Amino acid sequence: MLHVHDLFTPSVQHALDLVGIFVFAISGALLAVRKNFDVFGIAVLAEVTALGGGLFRDLIIGAVPPAAFTDLGYFLMPLIATVLVFFLHPEVERTQAAVNVFDAAGLGLFCVTGTTKAYDYGLGLTSSAALGLATAVGGGVLRDVLANEVPSLLRWDRDLYAVPAIVGATMVVLCIRFDVLNGFTSGAAVITAFALRLLAMRYHWRAPRAWNRRSSAREEDAQKATAQ
Template sequence: MLQQLFSPSVLHTLDLIGIFVFAISGALLAVRKNFDVFGMAVLAEVTALGGGLFRDLVIGAVPPAAFTDLGYFVTPLLATVLVFFLHPHVERIQTGVNVFDAAGLGLFCVVGTTKAYDYGLGLTASACLGLATAVGGGVLRDVLANEVPSLLRWDRDLYAVPAIVGAAMTALCIRYDLLNPATSGVAVVTAFALRLLAMRYHWRAPRAWHRRSTVREE
């Protein structure tokens, strides 16, 4: 089904762009945490490849693409080199990086859902793996950096919700035999736009109703 939606060269190029942007976010967090260059490379690789690696292992697509395509492995290293030497400049264009990150989120939630379905999973499981593809690397990044994952924090703009919407739209299109380049593009753009709106207007998920927490808010 993926081959019907995108040509192999286009899909590969989009994958590498998404991987590069995700890797930059991992390397930047490593800089903020005062990690050395090895720590930067580890966070870059984990952020960029973690979600897709988890998906491939679950669906049995082994060896995972991250280990069969040298470009997938090298691209995060290139992002690490860029951040290592130019991180003050990269920090200044953080807004632009966030926009590309949102685009990668939209792309990966759709591609992840479609690939999981191609390997025989049901629609709900496929959508869940689409979500995991999009946000899994960021969760692993935060855990390794000893932080509460961003998508679990109430004081962060919505991140998982746009990916859930994109993955759910993809699953519904598959269910009603409507998935094609146009509808998959709509799902990507919808997730992308929701993430941009969340960043622009600081949309956040609600917390427990009438909560009475003694935990100090950071």
């Protein structure tokens, strides 16, 4: 079995994972504060947001018990985020821009490590990329479902979130396909996804809604303009 996730040294890989988990946990904890949850609600939403995507991936590939339940650091990181947000949430919200940058880093990192781990466990290239995407966005979807909101991943009026992860995951499987996956190309995939997400936020890139919905909306606008 090709252990393609020996791309980074284990300790670097682990440190990167912890950073990704931490920033995702911050985003969960902040939503919990906005929804007026109590301190346990904040902790639950932080844990679910940070670990949900990886948990789903590990259940699918049969890696049980999932890393979230075997690595104590993975479990403690969201609790640290909870304490931080509990006491300092106005300060953390004021640094929302910084949080968004970290979240983009987590997105880039998780789509690459998720794809790599899925391939390691024997999934095909397309399935690995799909599961990498699910790893990166799954926690955020669970967060929004628990907070009883429409997942921001699905909403039209949010800046592109899936596309950067799809690009990152696709780069990884192309590298695997052409046998050039290594620490360098892998890092390039992380950085590409990260940069694309930053650009999407900066320039408010949106994905299109269904075709005729837009056309009919445009027609209505045209009719209104004529009527005036």
